[in-house]
Amino acid sequence: MKPISYGRQSITDEDIQSVVDTLKSDYLTQGPKVAEFEREFARAIGAEYAVAVSNGTAALHLCAMALGVDSQTNVIVTPLTFAASANCIKYCGGNVHFCDIDSENYLMDLNKLRKMLEDAPMGFYKGVIPVDFAGYPIHCQELRKIADEYGLWIIEDACHAPGAYFVDSDGKKQFSGNGVFADLTCFSFHPVKHIATGEGGMITTNNPELFKKVSLYRTHGITKDVELMSQNPGGWYYEMQELGYNYRLSDIQAALGLSQLMKLDQSLIRRNEIAARYNSAFAGIDAIKTPKVADGIYHAYHLYVIQVEDRLGLYNYLRENKIYAQVHYIPVHLLPYYKSLGSIEGDCPVVENYYQHCLSLPMFPTLTDEEQQYVIEKVLEFVK
Ligand SMILES: Cc1ncc(COP(=O)(O)O)c(C=O)c1O
Structure with missing residues (x-):
């Protein structure tokens, strides 16, 4: 792979x-x-x-x-x-x-x-x-x-x-x-x-x-x-x-x-398929929080973000297996520049908590089913 x-x-x-x-x-x-x-x-x-x-x-x-x-x-x-x-x-x-x-x-x-x-x-x-x-x-x-x-x-x-x-x-x-x-x-x-x-x-x-x-x-x-x-x-x-x-x-x-x-519509369909597959693979796994989408929303799935308890552990485990997941984002108010302007930890507790647990899994239209299956297996292997 x-x-x-x-x-x-x-x-x-x-x-x-x-x-x-x-x-x-x-x-x-x-x-x-x-x-x-x-x-x-x-x-x-x-x-x-x-x-x-x-x-x-x-x-x-x-x-x-x-x-x-x-x-x-x-x-x-x-x-x-x-x-x-x-x-x-x-x-x-x-x-x-x-x-x-x-x-x-x-x-x-x-x-x-x-x-x-x-x-x-x-x-x-x-x-x-x-x-x-x-x-x-x-x-x-x-x-x-x-x-x-x-x-x-x-x-x-x-x-x-x-x-x-x-x-x-x-x-x-x-x-x-x-x-x-x-x-x-x-x-x-x-x-x-x-x-x-x-x-x-x-x-x-x-x-x-x-x-x-x-x-x-x-x-x-x-x-x-x-x-x-x-x-x-x-x-x-x-x-x-x-x-x-x-x-x-x-x-x-x-x-x-x-x-x-010209290919935007097709790529959105593919991104939604990939999201649906992740959702069903992780359904019922309490250790993984998957994205929730309200009725009447068409999600463009630039990112597919999950939340797990041991995010650093999962991030490193995936890297060892050549899966380069990413963290989106470090909350902007915690970046040193914005801290220097007066922001402090605790200003936005919800995003600060999210940041401790979030991880963006591979999500792009040319991700193959085989590659996605491999990602799913590695994620499940880690959390179980
Ligand atoms: C939410 C958001 N806003 C703004 C930008 C800036 O876009 P660009 O990298 O094209 O300057 C990005 C891209 O990285 C982004 O993700």
């Missing part, structure tokens, strides 16, 4: 051909493939606008900029995420406050969120960043209701969840990032994610003003749109109107992303 990682990209001959075709075309940097990728991604998710960027972190940063985060801005973030979900606020000089997770679905606990909002002066918090952790879509309709009561914007970090949805109170499927509830949503195309472009990311929104802002900030704050410029002395002219960045995706990457996007 060759080594098995917790996640990996699936690159087909079609994907390679798509990249080769673009390499032979006139555009390598942002060009027609990026525009096509944005169009197709927006269509797939059901959003009005999509803006492709160089990675998921850049997507988050641009969203924070577009919402005007500055040193006076207090934002609530889930601690169960990759550091980037909180860092985007720090890039803009804002202040991060952590809201603990729900012990069943591992998402930001909306009751605790409400409590934090009730306990603060009205207007203290300006925004909230939930994460669709592991591919489980947050109930953004419920979150929107709370956000509207307290005047918060929402940046949904759906880096784990393209194609995930929840069924709303009218029985409608609401896909993560469709722009109905969140102001802005971010995706990542890092190779372990559903769609791989090497590095890459996307922002979706239904808000035309925010769309214009993130588009401007993506490319230095420069516009060539004659409608927006203060003068137009000739075709060569452009205007830098704000301080932005070079956070563009290349056409080479977009070609890969487009080809990968």
